[in-house]
Amino acid sequence: MARMKFICDAERCIECNSCVTACKNEHEVPWGVNRRRVVTINDGVVGQEKSISVACMHCSDAPCMAVCPVDCFYRTDEGVVLHDKDICIGCGYCSYACPFGAPQFPANGAFGLRGKMDKCTFCAGGPEADGSKAEFEKYGRNRLSEGKLPACAEMCSTKALLGGDGDVVADIFRNRVLRRGKGSEVWGWGTAYGKSPNAGAAPPAVAPQGKKS
Amino acid sequence: EIKTPVPAEGIVVSTPPQVPPGVASAPSPGFPGIESDDILKQNQAQRNEVQPGNASPTWRVIKEGTHNYSSLPALEAGVLIQPKAQFPGQARATTAGEAWRQYRNGPLTTFGGWLLIAAVVGLALAYFIGGKIRMKAPMTGRLIERFTSFERIVHWTVAITFVTLAFTGIAILFGKYVVLPIFGHTLFGWIAYAGKNIHNFVGPVFAVSLLVMFVTYVRDNLPTLTDLKWMTRLGGLIGKGHAHAGRFNGGEKVWFWFGVVVLGLIVSASGFVLDMLVPGLVYSRGNMQVANLIHLVAAVLVSAMSLGHIYLGTIGMEGAYAAMRHGYVDDTWAKEHHDLWYDDVASGKVPRVRSPEGAARVGAPVKAV
Amino acid sequence: MLLTRKGQSGQRSSTRFSSSLADTLSRALPTMDRRKFLKRSGIGVGAGIAAAQLGLIRKSNAADGAKPGAAGGKIEVRRTVCSHCSVGCAVDAVVENGVWVRQEPVFDSPINLGAHCAKGAALREHGHGEYRLKYPMKLVNGKYQRISWDAAYNEISAKLLETRKTSGPDSVFWVGSSKHNNEQAQLLRKFVSFFGSNNCDHQARICHSTTVAGVANTWGYGAMTNSYNDMQNSKAVMYIGSNAAEAHPVSMLHMLHAKENGCKVIVVDPRYTRTAAKSDQYVRIRSGTDIPYIYGMLYHIFKNGWEDKKYISDRVYGMEAVKEEVMKWTPDLVEEACGVPEAEVFKAAQTMALNKPSTVVWCMGQTQHTIGNAIVRASCILQLALGNVGISGGGTNIFRGHDNVQGATDVGPNPDSLPGYYGLATGAWKHWCTVWGVDYEWVKKQFASQAMMEKSGTTVSRWVDAVLEKNEMIDQDSNVKAMVFWGHAPNSQTRGLEMKKAFDKLDLLVVIDPYPSATAAMAAMKVDGQELNPNRAVYLLPAATQFETSGSVTASNRSLQWREKVIEPLFESRTDHMIMYQFAEKLGFAKELVARLRMVPGKGGMMEPEPESILEEINRGTWAIGYSGQSPTRLKAHMRNMHLFDVKTLRAKGGKDAATGYDITGDYFGLPWPCFGTPELKHPGSPNLYDTTRHVMDGGGCFRANFGVERDGVSLLAEDGSHSVGSDITTGYPEFDHILLKKLGWWDDLTDAEKKAAEGKNWKTDLSGGIQRVAMKVHGVHPFGNAKARAVVWNFPDPVPKHREPLYGTRPDMVAKYPTHDDKKAFWRMPTLYKSVQDKNVEQKLYEKFPIILTSGRLVEYEGGGEETRSNPWLAELQQENFVEMNPKAAADRGIRDGEYVIVSTPTGARIKVKAMVTPRVGPDTAFIPFHFSGWWQGRDMKEYYPEGAAPIVRGEAVNTATTYGYDSVTMMQETKTTICNIEKIVA
Numbered sequence A: 001m002a003r004m005k006f007i008c009d010a011e012r013c014i015e016c017n018s019c020v021t022a023c024k025n026e027h028e029v030p031w032g033v034n035r036r037r038v039v040t041i042n043d044g045v046v047g048q049e050k051s052i053s054v055a056c057m058h059c060s061d062a063p064c065m066a067v068c069p070v071d072c073f074y075r076t077d078e079g080v081v082l083h084d085k086d087i088c089i090g091c092g093y094c095s096y097a098c099p100f101g102a103p104q105f106p107a108n109g110a111f112g113l114r115g116k117m118d119k120c121t122f123c124a125g126g127p128e129a130d131g132s133k134a135e136f137e138k139y140g141r142n143r144l145s146e147g148k149l150p151a152c153a154e155m156c157s158t159k160a161l162l163g164g165d166g167d168v169v170a171d172i173f174r175n176r177v178l179r180r181g182k183g184s185e186v187w188g189w190g191t192a193y194g195k196s197p198n199a200g201a202a203p204p205a206v207a208p209q210g211k212k213s
Numbered sequence B: 001e002i003k004t005p006v007p008a009e010g011i012v013v014s015t016p017p018q019v020p021p022g023v024a025s026a027p028s029p030g031f032p033g034i035e036s037d038d039i040l041k042q043n044q045a046q047r048n049e050v051q052p053g054n055a056s057p058t059w060r061v062i063k064e065g066t067h068n069y070s071s072l073p074a075l076e077a078g079v080l081i082q083p084k085a086q087f088p089g090q091a092r093a094t095t096a097g098e099a100w101r102q103y104r105n106g107p108l109t110t111f112g113g114w115l116l117i118a119a120v121v122g123l124a125l126a127y128f129i130g131g132k133i134r135m136k137a138p139m140t141g142r143l144i145e146r147f148t149s150f151e152r153i154v155h156w157t158v159a160i161t162f163v164t165l166a167f168t169g170i171a172i173l174f175g176k177y178v179v180l181p182i183f184g185h186t187l188f189g190w191i192a193y194a195g196k197n198i199h200n201f202v203g204p205v206f207a208v209s210l211l212v213m214f215v216t217y218v219r220d221n222l223p224t225l226t227d228l229k230w231m232t233r234l235g236g237l238i239g240k241g242h243a244h245a246g247r248f249n250g251g252e253k254v255w256f257w258f259g260v261v262v263l264g265l266i267v268s269a270s271g272f273v274l275d276m277l278v279p280g281l282v283y284s285r286g287n288m289q290v291a292n293l294i295h296l297v298a299a300v301l302v303s304a305m306s307l308g309h310i311y312l313g314t315i316g317m318e319g320a321y322a323a324m325r326h327g328y329v330d331d332t333w334a335k336e337h338h339d340l341w342y343d344d345v346a347s348g349k350v351p352r353v354r355s356p357e358g359a360a361r362v363g364a365p366v367k368a369v
Numbered sequence C: 001m002l003l004t005r006k007g008q009s010g011q012r013s014s015t016r017f018s019s020s021l022a023d024t025l026s027r028a029l030p031t032m033d034r035r036k037f038l039k040r041s042g043i044g045v046g047a048g049i050a051a052a053q054l055g056l057i058r059k060s061n062a063a064d065g066a067k068p069g070a071a072g073g074k075i076e077v078r079r080t081v082c083s084h085c086s087v088g089c090a091v092d093a094v095v096e097n098g099v100w101v102r103q104e105p106v107f108d109s110p111i112n113l114g115a116h117c118a119k120g121a122a123l124r125e126h127g128h129g130e131y132r133l134k135y136p137m138k139l140v141n142g143k144y145q146r147i148s149w150d151a152a153y154n155e156i157s158a159k160l161l162e163t164r165k166t167s168g169p170d171s172v173f174w175v176g177s178s179k180h181n182n183e184q185a186q187l188l189r190k191f192v193s194f195f196g197s198n199n200c201d202h203q204a205r206i207c208h209s210t211t212v213a214g215v216a217n218t219w220g221y222g223a224m225t226n227s228y229n230d231m232q233n234s235k236a237v238m239y240i241g242s243n244a245a246e247a248h249p250v251s252m253l254h255m256l257h258a259k260e261n262g263c264k265v266i267v268v269d270p271r272y273t274r275t276a277a278k279s280d281q282y283v284r285i286r287s288g289t290d291i292p293y294i295y296g297m298l299y300h301i302f303k304n305g306w307e308d309k310k311y312i313s314d315r316v317y318g319m320e321a322v323k324e325e326v327m328k329w330t331p332d333l334v335e336e337a338c339g340v341p342e343a344e345v346f347k348a349a350q351t352m353a354l355n356k357p358s359t360v361v362w363c364m365g366q367t368q369h370t371i372g373n374a375i376v377r378a379s380c381i382l383q384l385a386l387g388n389v390g391i392s393g394g395g396t397n398i399f400r401g402h403d404n405v406q407g408a409t410d411v412g413p414n415p416d417s418l419p420g421y422y423g424l425a426t427g428a429w430k431h432w433c434t435v436w437g438v439d440y441e442w443v444k445k446q447f448a449s450q451a452m453m454e455k456s457g458t459t460v461s462r463w464v465d466a467v468l469e470k471n472e473m474i475d476q477d478s479n480v481k482a483m484v485f486w487g488h489a490p491n492s493q494t495r496g497l498e499m500k501k502a503f504d505k506l507d508l509l510v511v512i513d514p515y516p517s518a519t520a521a522m523a524a525m526k527v528d529g530q531e532l533n534p535n536r537a538v539y540l541l542p543a544a545t546q547f548e549t550s551g552s553v554t555a556s557n558r559s560l561q562w563r564e565k566v567i568e569p570l571f572e573s574r575t576d577h578m579i580m581y582q583f584a585e586k587l588g589f590a591k592e593l594v595a596r597l598r599m600v601p602g603k604g605g606m607m608e609p610e611p612e613s614i615l616e617e618i619n620r621g622t623w624a625i626g627y628s629g630q631s632p633t634r635l636k637a638h639m640r641n642m643h644l645f646d647v648k649t650l651r652a653k654g655g656k657d658a659a660t661g662y663d664i665t666g667d668y669f670g671l672p673w674p675c676f677g678t679p680e681l682k683h684p685g686s687p688n689l690y691d692t693t694r695h696v697m698d699g700g701g702c703f704r705a706n707f708g709v710e711r712d713g714v715s716l717l718a719e720d721g722s723h724s725v726g727s728d729i730t731t732g733y734p735e736f737d738h739i740l741l742k743k744l745g746w747w748d749d750l751t752d753a754e755k756k757a758a759e760g761k762n763w764k765t766d767l768s769g770g771i772q773r774v775a776m777k778v779h780g781v782h783p784f785g786n787a788k789a790r791a792v793v794w795n796f797p798d799p800v801p802k803h804r805e806p807l808y809g810t811r812p813d814m815v816a817k818y819p820t821h822d823d824k825k826a827f828w829r830m831p832t833l834y835k836s837v838q839d840k841n842v843e844q845k846l847y848e849k850f851p852i853i854l855t856s857g858r859l860v861e862y863e864g865g866g867e868e869t870r871s872n873p874w875l876a877e878l879q880q881e882n883f884v885e886m887n888p889k890a891a892a893d894r895g896i897r898d899g900e901y902v903i904v905s906t907p908t909g910a911r912i913k914v915k916a917m918v919t920p921r922v923g924p925d926t927a928f929i930p931f932h933f934s935g936w937w938q939g940r941d942m943k944e945y946y947p948e949g950a951a952p953i954v955r956g957e958a959v960n961t962a963t964t965y966g967y968d969s970v971t972m973m974q975e976t977k978t979t980i981c982n983i984e985k986i987v988a
């Protein structure tokens, strides 16, 4: 069984924000809600700058899921963490819990008014029928059901962002690492998939130096 | 035609390492046995020189939860992974979100749940074993105005908002374990949605009425030596004879000071933060986590305490509810429970009637409730 | 209590939810096959992993293709090309009932393999155009009012005809567009010619004009020699003055792939850019000092004997003279000028010399200077010295700008040339009149005189002066009185303060643009104390975008791609070529404009020239640069069969187009020009220019013989043995004409019909293509000759590139050593100042009041003047305010904190308000402001002046409001990369 994961290759990511706009375009996500964002570390510092694109990592032991007071999260066979907006009460707890800042809210008002949580769906829609209008309006397109991979990864300008079966993307990534002999860290995997990642989805064990974050 | 390079004499190729502004180059907690301390001090540029391609310093920066650059204006857009945190009692630091989740979903949910259950069980035992505290002497028919209508309005405003908050708040915390399995997702979702919004709006009303209550009730709740004695005798359970008490006894004062004032204020203050009503505050995830934990602990404690108060105010003690409902108590009740206060009323130090409309009713017997 | 797996739907009592969840769980993922998956995930993975390991495959019937919505409307997929930069990324637009509902990556495109940058990924917004101009408008009493197309046409053409009558045809200036497709660009050049003027220009002037002039004069064609794809073959690459990661993001796909295979990357830039972040070596130079730096490298190259001596002697003219100048640039002088220590320069030189093939990439960092023409030539010289030109993996990879700036430069509205760089001489006019099917004498009569017909017009960088300059100082009868902005923003030209004066002085301003609002607002706004021409008329006409029409677009690598029409023109907008035709009707030359074109019904059934027929006209006339072979049929076949082309070589191994039966075998993708001869010759296009390792019919070539055969007794032709593979002539030779053909005894290789057409003609003017056919196909020689590249360009102000300081600088000591040029009179019709400005600035010690170098450039999210992209919410959200990058030290000195508003002041008196971004991206002596913003005027929001509903979401201060005077000494390129400023804290 495929276990969907993202890898963002910091040796490639150039902060072009294609992944961000691809997501906006594909799902018509409103202004202010960013299912994906790009972060640059040590911006402008010679020899130290790295950019990384981040969205929901679809964690194995997902903190968002655990804290949700109405238990509206569920996980698909592919390991994609989804939620039901009809149930969500907009309490914001998932966003406090998520290590990656993935959950987003259309508003951020006084009295804790946030609206329904929105986050990256790995382009897998939501609980509504696949490809239905209701699904699109609430969660955006369901690309997985169309046999397509996430829009962000597909359109990434440098293919820094890989989204797909954890084993496969790890293979692709490992291949690159071997060729360039560096940049072996798989960003975010330690945090998202924990110490005992799903069977068959071990983070690519490459060059020994460096650790996962 | 390419010749072997002959670098000019004395040429040393190097880019002076830079330290980013605001990013401390100080080492993060070490990883014993993996890297020497020295290496931990290297920034990425320095590391590149000795170990090209090793990006550990960068990954460390990420794990420290630093605010990095992101072109998006959102508050924490530049934070890749939440910084590490370790709440009291936790074995090791994890990302703050994870630490919060473990704390909230772990001990707080568990102990909080048990505490509330224990409180209910305890009161049930008190009721079924100890029984209702009844007046020993017959009623005199002579009434004392114990609470003016204003005092009562204040009390009931607080009480009603409190109960609302407690129910809705507890639904947020425990609903999914208790209510959800019964009602199912959709129905519970609606209930929780309504409850959450009610909670968020009623909260401030509670907080304001709480302040009024404080002003209204503080005078007679000022602690005295009598209260200490009352407490050492646990309100008369230990020793013989009635424990002396003023208008409010030691127990009530504990409720007032610790339950109402301290916990109430903590719950309110943290509630205002959670409601994002405090101007100038940064509503970061970290702040919200802390506010939530404080709110939660205080809320559970105050809820548990309130159970005791409500018990005594209703089925636990004869005549108490009437006092708060209508404002009047019988001389007997006053004598038996608040003897010092009764003395003051009897001696005229404290007027028997304090509100103008009260005069009419005093003297006439009050219907039993 | 950890709820890690919520699989048991039975727990859920809500039937709707649980059943849908069950659906989710039981949903089998229809998958793509492994090859497709890998392709979608990353390039260059290929072999190595057995297909069986792919955990994703569960069903073999891949559910590919678009399946949007469930509405069951009519769904079509149209292939188009991103319109935001010259990379040329293909996009599949999914259209449902005429609405652009989705956008899918084109994994088959050898150029982008499905990849996009932010702008490309947000392209679909064009199909909605919420903030576009929706109908024609006219400025009445300071407010824009809706009018009809008919009224607009009548009023504008009456005014144009009147202006032409009273002030002559040169009093109207036409700013065309690099965003027009090739067909529209060519049609506009024809249109302006028939109006009787050469006063037309487009973005290339302020973009790569110095490159085009400098590079063409060095070796033949002023274009990128290789391709983005070919960079995969490079072993080292030096980006100098290019921030490709933001400006050409998808090119990085190829570069990073090369890097993974060991390619060394050097970035030379005053700023530590996103591109620099991917470099192995970053070199920070002072803005404007590329020549000292390049000479510093050449110094080490010559000193260590790293130059390619055989290559130089075979294929380069004048290297000795250059070497002489180079050796004067000792490391200490280099360090003094550009601030780079010897070790750094040495390391870069060594990397480039010892990791060949190595390539140089440049862009605006080199071109936008008063000495841009010299800087780009210095880069060419570096590559010539290393023997890197004409080699796969080498070359000068000059990243062009707009999506079709290459095409518009090749065939569009240039003031100094007819399409195809034919120039303006009588012969050129006659050539094009024949192609266009019009009478030369008639065209001549449209002009003020034959002299004006053959004199270059003025440039878009100087239109302001053409309006404001004293009449006796300019080299045409009347000043410019009417401006037509036909796809060009105002905030992209320098000296904004004066531009506003020019706007207010005009008699007529017409803006034809889907997003004309920056110009509109700038014209409408009131500036205190400034006189406004009471008779001025301002009109806005809604043009359709490139997604509402079809046509060809030339990417930076010279490949042509055909865009299919995605949707019908939105609102009341019309296609540019329809507007051209309809104007021509009013102006009286419609018949001539479309003499050889097919007319087809367009929007609302109105007639417009068919793009295919215009491309065929381009094919018929543009022999000089090989735009003759790219017929619509061939281009469309390429677009349909992208999967047949190799990503690294761009070549099709084999295959036939199913629709037409056209055999693609051997073609290079998009038939990169030159694609010589007629389409029937089946020249495959030229992936890398001047490549002698290939046969000319294989896209090979040599340097062009464009500058005679000898100079001062020295031969300019290539040496013996230096020729393209399979050439019948094994030494240098001049360009071909009927005489040479006859002398060589090859005349009879022509058919009789060809002979008739070729008589008296040369390879550029022979409309039969016979000369090209015989030279290439029969004899394997290049029609443009086989010469040496010129390291010395004797017809330029500095034949050997020389460093000269910018007019506005912070280093008077350097000005003393490296002063600028003398002032020029009548240069592109305008007086142009150099020395007098520079001297005055030093005299007035401006460097004390304005101690920071101000440079400008790009952000990945926005494009050009930015009106289009700032109107796109998906992009606008990502950059909500303009800012100035300043070093922490510069900020600390001024007590400025990150994120607060500051005033940037320049010697023009402009005071613009932007946010401070305190960052080590720039050094303490430099500041950078992106130029994509407009809509604020020195701190004031101009929203009220915008046509209603057409103000973009994000507005901000335009850096060009504050930029200063300064123009390249050959092409009139504006100086935008080096000027001076001060940054002031705002004290309330």
Ligand SMILES: Nc1nc2c(c(=O)[nH]1)N[C@H]1C(S)=C(S)[C@@H](COP(=O)(O)OP(=O)(O)OC[C@H]3O[C@@H](n4cnc5c(=O)[nH]c(N)nc54)[C@H](O)[C@@H]3O)O[C@H]1N2
Pocket (backbone or CB within 6 Å): C084, C085, C086, C207, C208, C240, C241, C242, C243, C244, C246, C247, C248, C268, C269, C270, C271, C273, C286, C287, C288, C289, C290, C362, C363, C364, C365, C366, C399, C400, C401, C402, C855, C856, C857, C858, C859, C860, C861, C862, C863, C864, C865, C977, C978
């Ligand atoms: N996102 C985006 N992409 C675009 C465009 C856009 O508007 N937005 N426009 C397109 C167009 S029209 C063009 S022309 C290209 C331009 O593409 P680029 O030229 O790559 O972009 P710029 O940011 O203008 O300038 C490149 C770099 O030159 C540096 N520079 C400044 N002064 C000097 C100098 O004196 N020497 C050197 N060596 N470097 C210097 C700047 O710091 C900057 O990083 O981009 C195209 N692509």
Ligand SMILES: Nc1nc2c(c(=O)[nH]1)N[C@H]1C(S)=C(S)[C@@H](COP(=O)(O)OP(=O)(O)OC[C@H]3O[C@@H](n4cnc5c(=O)[nH]c(N)nc54)[C@H](O)[C@@H]3O)O[C@H]1N2
Pocket (backbone or CB within 6 Å): C177, C179, C180, C203, C204, C206, C207, C208, C364, C368, C401, C402, C486, C487, C488, C489, C490, C491, C492, C493, C494, C512, C513, C514, C515, C516, C543, C544, C545, C546, C576, C856, C857, C858, C863, C864, C865, C866, C867, C868, C931, C959, C960, C963, C976, C977
């Ligand atoms: N300070 C500073 N100034 C610069 C530069 C710099 O680096 N620094 N860079 C310079 C460079 S390289 C360039 S190329 C210029 C770019 O500057 P401009 O080319 O002036 O900027 P754009 O906004 O791209 O202008 C294109 C216009 O064409 C319109 N348009 C798009 N498609 C169509 C179409 O199909 N038909 C018609 N009629 N109109 C269309 C758009 O709406 C837009 O208004 O800026 C230059 N200015």
Ligand code: HEM
Pocket (backbone or CB within 6 Å): A069, A090, A091, A092, A111, A112, B104, B162, B165, B166, B168, B169, B170, B172, B173, B174, B196, B199, B200, B202, B203, B204, B206, B207, B264, B267, B268, B270, B271, B272, B274, B275, B292, B295, B296, B299, B300, B302, B303
């Ligand atoms: C004393 C009475 C109160 C009790 C018993 C109480 C209880 C609770 C509980 C149990 C929670 C859920 C915590 C969790 O699940 O982690 C909660 C959340 C919350 N409380 Fe209270 N609370 C009280 C008063 C207030 C007040 C006075 C305010 C505001 C001024 C407030 C605002 C909130 C907010 C904003 C939340 C977060 C819920 C959301 O937005 O979804 N509460 N409360």
Ligand code: HEM
Pocket (backbone or CB within 6 Å): B146, B155, B158, B159, B160, B162, B163, B213, B217, B221, B248, B251, B252, B253, B255, B256, B259, B260, B264, B306, B309, B310, B312, B313, B314, B320, B321, B322, B323, B324
């Ligand atoms: C339904 C719930 C409640 C009931 C039935 C109830 C009942 C009573 C009664 C009967 C009294 C009078 C006791 C006496 O005469 O000495 C009283 C007093 C009081 N109650 Fe409540 N109460 C309730 C909830 C609350 C709540 C939520 C608060 C505050 C958070 C509160 C705060 C007080 C205070 C401050 C007094 C005055 C005595 C003192 O200062 O301790 N009550 N209540």
Ligand code: SF4
Pocket (backbone or CB within 6 Å): A055, A056, A057, A058, A059, A062, A063, A064, A065, A081, A094, A097, A098, A099, A100, A101, A102, A103, A119, A192
């Ligand atoms: S990344 Fe955040 S939102 Fe996504 S599964 Fe993990 S915790 Fe949940």
Ligand code: SF4
Pocket (backbone or CB within 6 Å): A064, A067, A068, A069, A070, A071, A072, A083, A087, A088, A089, A090, A091, A092, A093, A094, A095, A103, A116, A117
């Ligand atoms: S915001 Fe919605 S999804 Fe997130 S924890 Fe609250 S109810 Fe659950």
Ligand code: SF4
Pocket (backbone or CB within 6 Å): A022, A023, A024, A026, A027, A035, A036, A055, A119, A120, A121, A122, A123, A124, A150, A151, A152, A153, A163
């Ligand atoms: S996977 Fe889909 S939903 Fe998630 S960030 Fe990418 S495009 Fe957006």
Ligand code: SF4
Pocket (backbone or CB within 6 Å): A008, A012, A013, A014, A015, A016, A017, A018, A019, A020, A038, A051, A052, A053, A155, A156, A157, A158, A159, A160, A161
């Ligand atoms: S699209 Fe790719 S390269 Fe661009 S920001 Fe996203 S992950 Fe990075």
Ligand code: SF4
Pocket (backbone or CB within 6 Å): C082, C083, C084, C085, C086, C087, C088, C089, C112, C115, C116, C117, C118, C119, C120, C121, C247, C248, C249, C250, C251
């Ligand atoms: S702007 Fe350029 S790089 Fe970006 S998608 Fe468009 S063509 Fe490609």
Ligand SMILES: [Mo]
Pocket (backbone or CB within 6 Å): C203, C206, C207, C208, C400, C401, C402, C405
């Ligand atoms: Mo450009």
